[in-house]
Amino acid sequence: MVLALINADRLPGQPGTCAHMLAEALAGRSQVDAGWWAELDAPFTDVVQDETGAVLGVVSYAVRPSDGAGLLLWLHCREEQQPAECLVAHVLDRFGARTVFAFEFASALTLGLEGLPVRHRPATRAALEKAGFTGRDLWRYMHTGLPVAGLSHAEHRTVEECEDPPGKRLTVRDTGEVVAEATISRPVAGIGVLWWISVAPAARDKGLGLALLGTALDLLRGLGASEAILFVDDDAPAGDPERGRTAANRLYDLAGFTEVDRLSSFTRRP
Template sequence: MVISLSRFGSPRLRPYESADEAAVLELLAADRLPGQPVCTASMLGDALAGRSVADPAGWAALDGLVTTVLWTPDGGIGGIVCCAGRPCDDASLILWLHCRDSSEAAATLIARALEGSGARLVYAFPLASALTRGLIGLPERRSRATHEALLAVGFTGLGRCRYLRAELPVAGLPHLGHVELKDTVSPPGKRLEVRRCGRVLAQAIVERPVGGVGVIHSLTVAPDTCGQDLPLGLLGNAMDVLVGFGARETIVYLDESHDDPEWDPAAALRTYLFADFIEVDRLLTLTRPPTPSGMRG
């Protein structure tokens, strides 16, 4: 559903109020990606307060959190945006924005966010909020109009991540023997390690499922190993661990902007696709350089 703001007259902006909760939760549900949890009032409360277990240090570094809603005379909520400043680098951040991907609503909310940023450097969607399961970035396809609205006011891409999902269990995957399992606290789950002569050849971290959805983090293989047997076998073990935890599906965030020259995202993608993962979307982080005085907006 796309809300046409023009039929309600001029759009109106105001700070978020507690009475907006139900309407905002509907808005968040409309924008939810497959594999992500249904947003609850508690999750929304954490996001509004600037808390997130996915990146507590990143959120603690912010200042002046402001959440603005776009409302219409009939009492509807056409969109919401949350922004803050980051004193350590004097940057302004657009943290999350939802508007059912309406072009008009996105442009209006982005304009308000930029009003508050002044002439500073601006980052869009650089942190994982409490609204999602560690998701960083704007979905490129699901939020195409929002992406275009950002590009129209001078934003450019900063990073890109593939968001993948698979139903569990997956039959026919190879498995490795002699895989060590260790408990992890952050995230809560297990670390899988493949060692040879005391050296770690491959490792993966799996996060315990929430709502039946587990997460596979950082499946990495030493650069001097060859072929698909090691990464695919370790992935088979990781997915078995998640099934043992009770997961019915799993998600992966595959970073394509990794600065390690030995990191091969194309090879990693082939491994996941072979294991029946489906690409849900691509997640984008964006930035806009500081603007000279008199040229803001």
């Protein structure tokens, strides 16, 4: 019943959650954002039921000993308002007077969904805001089918295994210097993730980014992916204008990626 609740919220570009993925999440493990999960105490996972015993919602939460914060890790309730509010209130009651963060990082239930997809999860968002949480917009979550026709390909690239995140890293060099790189996942249920793509400032505006993207998507296709997803924010990280996202967003739009949703995290302070 819990798996059915979780899969009712499945987004385009996400595989169905299986029993193994759920077991990893219940144990407090995840391949993505693994370091942040390692900082937590063992998570609790509770359900809310109706009078017949049917499960209406499920929530998982944990404490981070380093700062005493509470983490609402994941929540599913078929986007019904009353169970969402019940579960959020339950977590806050368990945490007491401490700062609580919700949907801060990805769980094993998804392929890297770091945040709550706010358009697809309106009841959960409303329950958090009603309980005093403030949202912070993080990422665009984007998706495309494979193959993507008409993209060029990067020359002189190398491909090697990558451990964090697990997958492959593509590197383009010019006179020995790395001028562009991309990281992709190993496909899961026919879905691959483009984790990262970057081009050195001196090599920009020459079509290299689009060519590297074409190469990365072709490699995902060759590994068995029929869909690709990615996560990108809108602005450069504070104090780092060389990592601006305007060009990256334009690149993904040109390659045919479409925005599925926006991902947000939430904070509630006592």
